[in-house]
Amino acid sequence: xxxxxxxxxxxxxxxxxxxxxxxxxxxxxxxxxxxxxxxxxxxxxxxxxxxxxxxxxxxxxxxxxxxxxxxxxxxxxxxxxxxxxxxxxxxxxxxxxxxxxxxxxxxxxxxxxxx
Amino acid sequence: xxxxxxxxxxxxxxxxxxxxxxxxxxxxxxxxxxxxxxxxxxxxxxxxxxxxxxxxxxxxxxxxxxxxxxxxxxxxxxxxxxxxxxxxxxxxxxxxxxxxxxxxxxxxxxxxx
Numbered sequence: 201x202x203x204x205x206x207x208x209x210x211x212x213x214x215x216x217x218x219x220x221x222x223x224x225x226x227x228x229x230x231x232x233x234x235x236x237x238x239x240x241x242x243x244x245x246x247x248x249x250x251x252x253x254x255x256x257x258x259x260x261x262x263x264x265x266x267x268x269x270x271x272x273x274x275x276x277x278x279x280x281x282x283x284x285x286x287x288x289x290x291x292x293x294x295x296x297x298x299x300x301x302x303x304x305x306x307x308x309x310x311x312x313x314x315x
Numbered sequence: 316x317x318x319x320x321x322x323x324x325x326x327x328x329x330x331x332x333x334x335x336x337x338x339x340x341x342x343x344x345x346x347x348x349x350x351x352x353x354x355x356x357x358x359x360x361x362x363x364x365x366x367x368x369x370x371x372x373x374x375x376x377x378x379x380x381x382x383x384x385x386x387x388x389x390x391x392x393x394x395x396x397x398x399x400x401x402x403x404x405x406x407x408x409x410x411x412x413x414x415x416x417x418x419x420x421x422x423x424x425x426x427x428x
Contacts (some may be wrong), residue, residue: 204357209355235416235417237417243403243421243422244419244421244422245405245407245417245419246419247416247417247418250416291357291358293417295413295417296413297413297414298413299413300412300413300414301363301365301371301412302348302360302363302373302374303348303358303407303417305350305357305358307355307357308357
């Protein structure tokens with residue numbers, strides 16, 4: 201089974217500042233997908249951003265962007281201009297493009313936004 | 316609006332009782348999943364289904380059962396054999412098996428009383 205590691209259980213950021221959440225993964229495959237999900241206090245999982253491994257260009261979605269380092273098996277999430285509504289648990293996830301039978305999740309990073 | 320609906324939001328189970336969690340989607344997705352979430356452990360896969368009338372065990376299937384009689388529906392039964400069922404349960408779907416992002420329902424919080 202693939203392993204997804206989030207080594208930062210908790211992070212904090214000042215409102216309007218930038219924060220980066222880290223994620224590493226272990227796989228022997230070359231074709232896969234990576235995701236960042238947000239889980240606010242309501243506990244519904246919301247897709248933030250997605251990256252296909254075959255794409256060299258890093259994905260961006262408004263204030264959210266990733267730094268995808270395939271050789272290093274690293275997939276960090278950068279949140280720019282942090283807002284109070286960004287406070288949540290953030291989960292990194294991996295999905296194989298070959299077997300694809302499940303999404304593997306990290307243990308999450310709890311982000312606090314300080315006004 | 317398209318989406319995934321889980322019900323109920325909160326569920327209480329007595330010892331030795333089976334309970335069923337509902338999951339319905341109108342996204343026309345083929346693949347559906349059940350995940351369990353415990354504090355500090357991320358999400359763990361219970362069961363998944365690629366297509367109607369087919370489903371496979373995930374990493375922690377013991378004490379759970381599912382059915383997939385309709386494309387839209389993937390109910391999860393927590394049986395009395397599940398020794399520690401108190402958890403948050405999330406249902407998800409994706410457009411295909413091996414493709415697509417996972418979209419989640421609102422979750423069901425199950426508590427044993």
